Amino acid sequence: MREAHGSTAFKGKVGVLSLGGEVAMLREIRQAIGEDAVLRVDTNNMWSLTTAREAVRRFAPFNIRNYEDPVDTYEELARLRPYTDASFCTHNPDLRRAALMPVPDYFCLNLSELGGIRRTVEFIKAAHTFGRGAWFHSGESSIGTAAYLHVAAA
Numbered sequence: 001m002r003e004a005h006g007s008t009a010f011k012g013k014v015g016v017l018s019l020g021g022e023v024a025m026l027r028e029i030r031q032a033i034g035e036d037a038v039l040r041v042d043t044n045n046m047w048s049l050t051t052a053r054e055a056v057r058r059f060a061p062f063n064i065r066n067y068e069d070p071v072d073t074y075e076e077l078a079r080l081r082p083y084t085d086a087s088f089c090t091h092n093p094d095l096r097r098a099a100l101m102p103v104p105d106y107f108c109l110n111l112s113e114l115g116g117i118r119r120t121v122e123f124i125k126a127a128h129t130f131g132r133g134a135w136f137h138s139g140e141s142s143i144g145t146a147a148y149l150h151v152a153a154a
Contacts, residue, residue, distance in 0.1 A: 002032075002033055002034070002037065007037075008036075008037055008038060009037065009038035009039075009040070010033055010037060010038065010039055010040070011039075011040040011041070011042060011068075012029065012040075012041060012042070013041070013042050013043070013044065014026075014042070014043050014046075014055070015042075015043035015044060015046030015047055016046070019051070019054060019055055019058055022055070022059075023058050023059070026039075026041075026059060026062045026064075027061075027062065029062075030062045030063070035063065038065045039062060039063065039064055039065055040064070040065050040066040040067075040068065041059070041064055041066075041068065042067075042068035042069060043055075043067065043068070043069055043070045043071075044069055045069045045070075045071065045072050047070050047071055048071070049071055049076045049079060049080060052067075052071050052076070052080050052083075053080060053083050055070070056070075056080065056083050056084040056086070057083065060084070064084075064086045065086060065087065066086055066087045066088070066089055066105075066106070067084070067086055067087075067088050067089075068088075068089045068090070068091075069089070069090050069091060069092075069108075070088065074090075074092070074097050074098065074101050074103055074104070075101075077090070077101075077103035077104060078101050078102055078103050080103075081102055081103055087104075087105035087106060088103050088104045088105050088106070089104050089105060089106035089108045089135070090103075090104045090106075090107060090108065091107075091108050091109075091137070092107075093107050093109060093113065093123060095107075095123065095126055095127055095130065095132075098127075098130065098132060099130045104132065105132060105133065106132065106133040106134060106135060107123075107127060107132065107133075107135075108134075108135060108136070108137050109123070109124075109134055109135070109136055109137070110136060110140075110144075111136075111144065111147055111148065111151065117147060117150075117151055120151060121151060121154060124151075135152075136148040136151075
C-alpha cells in the first residue's frame with residue numbers, strides 16, 4: 001500500500017493473538033511501513049485494563065499513534081491514559097461523559113448512530129468545543145461513503 005499507493009497511515013486489529021504474537025506482528029508491520037508512517041490499532045474492546053496496560057508498554061517501541069477501543073469504559077480509558085502518550089478513540093459517542101474526563105481524544109462515528117447527517121455534524125462541532133476530534137469508520141455502501149466524504153469536507 002505504501003509503495004503502490006503512497007499510503008502514509010495504517011490501521012489494524014489487535015487483541016486476537018497473545019501479546020507476544022502481537023508484538024512480533026507489530027514489529028514486522030512497522031518495519032514494512034517505515035518509522036514515519038502513522039500506525040493505529042483497534043482492539044474492539046478485547047482487553048482488560050490490566051492487559052491494556054501491559055500491551056501499551058510492550059507496543060511502545062512501535063510508535064502507535066492511536067488505540068481504538070482498547071478497553072470497555074471511559075473510566076478504564078482514563079485509568080489507561082498515564083501509560084501511553086498515544087491517543088484514544090471510541091465508538092461510544094457520549095460527549096457528556098467525555099467532557100468530564102480526559103478521554104477519549106476522538107470519536108469513531110458513523111452517520112446512522114447519531115441520527116443522520118445533521119445530528120452527526122452537530123455532534124462533531126460540539127466535540128470540537130471540548131477539544132475532541134472525530135473520524136468515520138468504513139462506509140457501508142457507496143452512498144454511505146459519499147455521505148462520509150461530504151460530512152468530513154463540511
